[in-house]
Amino acid sequence: MTFEEFQSELLGYEQLLGAQTQTIESSSFALYSNKGPGQNRKPKYGSSQKPNFGKNLAQKKPFSSTSNTHQGKPSSNQFATNKPPCQICGRTNHQSLDCFHRMDYAYQGRHPSKELAAMVAQSNLFHDDETWLADSGAINHITADLANLTLQQPYQGTETVAVGNGNGLNVTHTGSTTYHLPTSDLHLNDILHCPNVSNNLLSIQKFCQDNNCYFKLTDSYFLVRDNLTGAIFLQGPSEGSLYPVHHNKYVTNKRASVALMGIKASTDIWHKRLGHPNPQTLHRVLKNYQLPVSSNKFHSELCMPCQLGKSKHLPINKSDRVSSRSLELIHSDVWTSPVLSINGFKYYVLFIDDFSRYSWLFPLKFKSDLFDCFVKFKCIIENQLSCKIKQFQTDDGGEYTKNLFSKFLTDNGIYHRLTCPRTFQQNGIA
Incomplete structure (x- = not known):
């Protein structure tokens, strides 16, 4: 028997003796307090009450008074006949350690097992x-x-x-x-x-x-x-x-399993997997998370996605073209208003003469009204200035590139200048 097992047995037996001693002393105190010396009235006895399961509440059933009592003191055989009841169910035919109502297996049996004593002693058996x-x-x-x-x-x-x-x-x-x-x-x-x-x-x-x-x-x-x-x-x-x-x-450990099963890859591959970080960030991530790397050497070759993704848009230079007369070049653009006007206009088309920078603004209810608006504008402006529109510059918006608009420009001998795709800055004047 080890020292811990021996200590557990002693603690369990000591707890059993302490519970029995406390029960007997409390019963004796209740007996002596029932009747005092010199009193002729009979003592009053309360009825016993069976406690609920799981609660340490048990009232002792008082023994009946007999003719052998003297000045309220119990007879000599009353301690031998009165057994302390079970602290769990209240019965007197067994003690609490033998009660079948106990839920914890560690307390079953008359003599407490070493597990019970280990629980009481707060043993370090399980760390x-x-x-x-x-x-x-x-x-x-x-x-x-x-x-x-x-x-x-x-x-x-x-x-x-x-x-x-x-x-x-x-x-x-x-x-x-x-x-x-x-x-x-x-x-x-x-x-x-x-x-x-x-x-x-x-x-x-x-x-x-x-x-x-x-x-x-x-x-x-x-x-x-x-x-x-x-x-x-x-x-x-x-x-x-x-x-x-x-x-x-x-x-x-799922994280450890993945790391052990992973195939070692080069630093360049990890650079692509992690979203093209800089070399300092890449080495710090590989070290902290212990990723499988075949070689920690980072090649100095330029990474094309890094160059394209981190490059800035080059500025667009202003055109040095100069018009010699009016209506030689007309700039146009359609603007969408976030607020609807009182008359129901939401779009506005702007026409700017490249020579004089003179501007004309017309409201539109729909973008499809642009074609009719341009036809009227062409007739009025050419008649007023006694000259023809030579070139017409716009972006590649659908309102300018649909077949009806393009056919009208071609039939009237007007050259349509379009900006490059996704380069609206080329139409900067309008």
């Missing part, structure tokens, strides 16, 4: 917060580490968790978590966070219900199988009379 003890009597999963709850919310109720020693553990949070295994995901729902609990308790019934599986417990090992396929989810050896489930032994 890992990811270790759960499989419990067939627990209704919910219980944990002391709030980090085990992936989804959590504060508990607003006043109920407590009843444990084997009759005390109630306060619940501060409730939540759930999911453990990712190589073959499936295991869900732990309705977890209670009790900061004062010594070990994490895994409810077997709740676990099997949420994951559609079953537990198999033997004297040396345990395993968890899927009800449908029979595949083994978890397995491990028993430790003493406990079945610890070490989740960190089964959970896979």
Whole structure:
């Protein structure tokens, strides 16, 4: 027997003796306080009440007064006949350690096991917060580490968790978590966070219900199988009379798996994968995330996507062309107003003479009205100035390039000058 096992046995036996001594002393005190010396009236006795399950409330049934009592003192055989009731169910034919109502397996049996004493002594037998003890009597999963709850919310109720020693553990949070295994995901729902609990308790019934599986417990090992396929989810050896489930032994690290399975690539390929960063940023990312690299040497060759993506638009030089007379070149553009006018006009067409910079502005309700507007403008301006329009410069908008407009310009001998695609700056005068 190891020192920890011996210490556990002593602590458990000491707790048993302390509970029995406290019960007898409290009963004796109640007996002596029933009747004082020199009083001739009979003592009043209260009725016994059976406590509720899980609460450490038990009133002792008073023994009846007999003729052998003297000055309110009990007879010598009354302590031998009156047994202290069970602290859980209130019956007198057994003690609390033998009560079948106990949910915690660690407290079953007349003599407390080493697990019970280890719980009382706060033993360091299990250091890992990811270790759960499989419990067939627990209704919910219980944990002391709030980090085990992936989804959590504060508990607003006043109920407590009843444990084997009759005390109630306060619940501060409730939540759930999911453990990712190589073959499936295991869900732990309705977890209670009790900061004062010594070990994490895994409810077997709740676990099997949420994951559609079953537990198999033997004297040396345990395993968890899927009800449908029979595949083994978890397995491990028993430790003493406990079945610890070490989740960190089964959970896979997806990030590490990807890094190990990745194929080493050159720095140039990682430069393209990461969106063409600069060399300093690239080496920092490769080092911090331990990406598989075949060579850390960055080639000094120019990257064409970097040159195209980071290059600036060159400025467009002003044209040095000079017109010699009016109507030699007319600039035009259509502007869309964000606000509709009172008369319902939304578009405006502008005609500018390149020689005199004289401008004409006409409102339009629709872009399709541009053709009729230009025909009227041509007739009026040519008649007023006694000359013909030689060239007409616009952008490549659809209102200027449709067949009807282009055919009209061709039939009247007007040369149509168009800007390059997506280069509206060339029509800067209009």
